[in-house]
Amino acid sequence: MTLQHIERPIGIGRRDGGNGFGTEALRLAGRASARILSRYGLLLGFLALWQVAASSGWVNAAVLPPIDAIVAALWKGLAGGSLLGDIAISLQRAGLAFAAAVLVAIPLGLVMGQVRSVETALDPILQLFRQTSALALYPVFILLLGLGEASKVFVIFWATLFPLLLNTISGVKEVDPKLLEMARVYGARRLTIFRRVVLPGAVPSIFVGLRLGATTALLLLIASEMIGANKGIGFQVMNAQYNFQIPLMFAAIVILAALGLIANQALVSLQRRLCRWSNAVG
Amino acid sequence: MATARGGEVTIRDLSKSFALGGRQLAVLRSLNLDIRSGECLVIVGASGSGKTTLLRILAGLEKADGGGVAIDGREIDGVGEERAVIFQEPRLLPWLTVLGNVAFGLEVRGVPKAEAEKRARFYIALVGLAEFSDAYPTQLSGGMAQRVGIARALTVQPEILLLDEPLGALDAMTKISMQEELARIWSEENVTMVVVTHDLEEAIYLADRVLILPKEKGGAARLIDVDLPRPRDRSESRFVRYREELLREFGLH
Structure with missing residues (x-):
């Protein structure tokens, strides 16, 4: 047996004997x-x-109220319940759109990354759609779907779709071909290679897409709620500004920031659990 | 552990060329060779002599332009269960532990997980990594990772082990200890081993026979029998003479 120099992280702090x-x-x-x-x-x-x-x-x-006034407005809105309805409707819009984007983009991206003919056929139209700002298309969606929930959810869905789709595709395509060849040598068939090599290899990149998608969803949520809504956090930001309730406006902005942080943190911890291997560096 | 189970390779009129800038560049020209069951054949040659191409054809990863390869009398067509390949890079799946990686080959061949892991543990111990079964590849040194790759190949119990510059990426010290380990594994496992290397000392240390592939057109492949007792001693005079003979083949001495 040969000896191998092994470096292992030392997890226990040293304790000096003399110190109390x-x-x-x-x-x-x-x-x-x-x-x-x-x-x-x-x-x-x-x-x-x-x-x-x-x-x-x-x-x-009056323009930049002190922090304590903002906190008071936030507390009043949350404890008094007046902002809770707005939070709920905003979460529903963003959540529905995000879930729909995930359900469409990830399977589609996995197929597009694997099957060249599908990617070749879809790529030009996707590039065109991607380069067209979702906000520019919002009036079109309103014309098609009306000013209600459908157009709002759809515009969020639309904008969230692309970061998810593109990151899933690149995740699949960037799986090391040497690993694919290794699996082939052991006789793995296409489906096995997909399940055991391609899919786990694409997970980190899919998570990049999920995190970008979550940010995009919140961004579009606010934009869509600023146009033709009468409820929602985005509406509250605009409405409070119109009515010169500046502390309330900042309270709504703080809620938005908190939603973004929570969504990102949730995805980060999910990724940590699923990809323990990638941060298990010794 | 196992007894000789075949693993005889017959190479007949094998040729392969690549298109390079509009020209056909021949790398293998009607090669004939018999690899005996259980022997260790080491292939050396200047870069561009086609040694890796030959190994990839044996592995079934590339198709020959002409001629063919038979294993125990059966013509090969693509990859096969009787062969396993060890690459220059360990090619481990980063999301699987050492145990998962070593069991991977058996699992994709349909062996139930529990059985695959049981056999995997045996070979992990054989390459000396028993306490690292649950480690992830990012936690391993280069030499340890390559041993995991070796264990994965052994776990499917191939008749023929194909090694493509398996120690090429390791530092000099690790390389020497891994050469000893490969020689030990080869003698214990009774497997036919075909090794591609550009390290002449490694060739003499491991080989029963060394195949020297010609670089220039019209040159003939040469076979040298390495008639030395095992385990081999690098400083012994006959070892040194074999080394000088190989160096002369390359016009370096």
Whole structure:
């Protein structure tokens, strides 16, 4: 047997014999707060600057209300329930559109990445559609589907489709041909190769598409709700601005930002679970 | 572990050429060769001499233009269950553990997962990676990853093991220890082994016979018997003489 030099990560912290528990805990706490400060310090500073600038009259508080006024408006809207209906309808629109885009784009992308003739036939029209802004097409969708839910969901679906589709296609096409050849050597048939090599190999790229798609869905959600809606977070942003309820407007913007962060975080943790191999670097 | 089960290769009038800038470039010209059951044949030759092409034809990954290859009397057409290939890169699936990768070959051949993993564990132990069964490929060094590739090929218990510059990407120290390991595995597994390499010392260390492919047109392939006891000693005078003989073949001595 030969010896192999093996490097393994060391998971246990070294403990110096002489130190008491108290100093150890203090040092750990110090290190933890240093970590938080280096990561969130700039953000906290930004918020503090905003608060000071708005409450001391450096900026017009009617346009940039202080943080505490925004938090109060947010609390009132959530606890009082007036914003909950808007959140629900917005989630429904974005969720439906996103789910439909996933159901269409991933299977279609898997086929297009595998079967050259399908890709050749569909690519020109997809490139044309992709380069045409979904917002430019929104009036067309309104003409076709009316000003109700259908056109809103459809425009979100439309815009979400492309990042998902293109990333799925490239995920399939970028699977290492050497791995495909390896599977072939062991006698794997086309379907087995697809299931055991192509599909898992494309998952990271599909997740890139999912995350881009989620961002796109929220973006189009707001745009569509700003035109011809009477409910939804996007509508609230516009409506509060018209009525000069500026803290409420910022509260709605904060909700949007939170939705984006939550969606992204959910996808990231799902990816971590499905792709443990890709971040299991020793 | 296994007894000799065939694995005899007959190569007749094999030729292959590639189109290169509008011209046909012949890499193999009517090659005839018999590979004996259970022997270790090492193929050397300058780059462009067609050694990797020959191995890929034996693997069934490329088609010859003329002539043919028979294994135990049967003409081959594409890949086959009696052969396994070890490539220069380990070609592991990054989303599978060592165990999953080694069992992969058996699983795609329809062996139930439990049975495949049981056999995989045996060969993982054989290449000395038993404690790394649950590790992912990104956690392994180059030499360890290549051993996983070797274990995967052995797990399907091929009659013929085809190795395409299997140690070409490893550092010098790892390479020497892996050569020893390959020689050991070959003697234990009683498998026919065909190795392509450009490392002449590796050729002499492993081979029963060395096939030297000619570079220029009209040159003939040459076979050299390596008549040395195993395990081989690189510093022994006869080993050194074989090395000088091979170097002369390449006009380097």
